[in-house]
Amino acid sequence: MLIQDNGSDKxxxxxxxxxxxVLEQKILExxxxxxxxxxxxxxxxxxxxxxxxxxxxxxxxxxxxxxxxRKSVGYVVARLSEQDLxxxxxxxxxxxxxxxxxxxxxxxxxxxERAAGYLAEYDMELANPSLRDYNDVFWxxxxxxxxxxxxxxxASGNKVLVTHINSLRDMARLKYATQFFHxxxxxxxxxxxxxxxxxxxxxxxxxxxxxxxLHLNTLNELxxxxxxxx
Numbered sequence: 001m002l003i004q005d006n007g008s009d010k011x012x013x014x015x016x017x018x019x020x021x022v023l024e025q026k027i028l029e030x031x032x033x034x035x036x037x038x039x040x041x042x043x044x045x046x047x048x049x050x051x052x053x054x055x056x057x058x059x060x061x062x063x064x065x066x067x068x069x070r071k072s073v074g075y076v077v078a079r080l081s082e083q084d085l086x087x088x089x090x091x092x093x094x095x096x097x098x099x100x101x102x103x104x105x106x107x108x109x110x111x112x113e114r115a116a117g118y119l120a121e122y123d124m125e126l127a128n129p130s131l132r133d134y135n136d137v138f139w140x141x142x143x144x145x146x147x148x149x150x151x152x153x154x155a156s157g158n159k160v161l162v163t164h165i166n167s168l169r170d171m172a173r174l175k176y177a178t179q180f181f182h183x184x185x186x187x188x189x190x191x192x193x194x195x196x197x198x199x200x201x202x203x204x205x206x207x208x209x210x211x212x213x214l215h216l217n218t219l220n221e222l223x224x225x226x227x228x229x230x
Contacts, residue, residue, distance in 0.1 A: 103152050119144070
């Protein structure tokens with residue numbers, strides 16, 4: 001895959017973004033495997049770019065957690081470990097159960113109705129998979145799953161909490177893996193969505209917390225299997 005490098009200052013800034021995007025996709029799609037050594041010389045030749053935008057792209061990918069830098073070999077593709085995934089979900093459980101508890105107190109009727117409407121749309125897509133956009137199976141801005149969860153997070157009334165939850169949900173490597181969920185996985189998630197919504201409707205904080213934990217535990221287990229995390 002060659003990326004054009006025409007050498008001017010402004011295009012170089014854009015070129016770095018292009019290089020970073022290409023490398024990120026290759027990592028997500030497992031064209032570059034965990035622990036694989038990436039050399040500047042080989043990447044420069046493969047992508048058809050000079051070292052300057054390539055180095056900046058590699059630096060940015062290190063910051064975002066896609067690469068690790070080792071003194072002896074340079075950059076290697078980062079491996080998402082069981083500890084990494086466990087820590088992500090440990091924090092998510094704390095934040096999302098707090099959001100559910102707050103929603104039990106603060107959710108407005110119209111917010112709950114919108115959330116129920118999103119689940120109704122999701123039900124139709126699950127009953128007729130041909131309605132689904134398979135380029136955006138689970139996480140996109142127009143996806144019923146994201147709209148449902150977003151509505152309930154907003155119902156907590158805590159904007160700071162919502163921001164932190166969204167930052168953990170918006171992790172490219174985990175989002176990419178969700179395209180490999182099976183239909184039965186999505187059906188089970190939908191059952192859990194109703195458990196969460198109904199608990200919040202009843203203003204039962206304990207039930208809502210239990211339902212959120214079940215939902216996140218199920219997601220965690222599936223991602224472990226998809227990402228082959230030992």
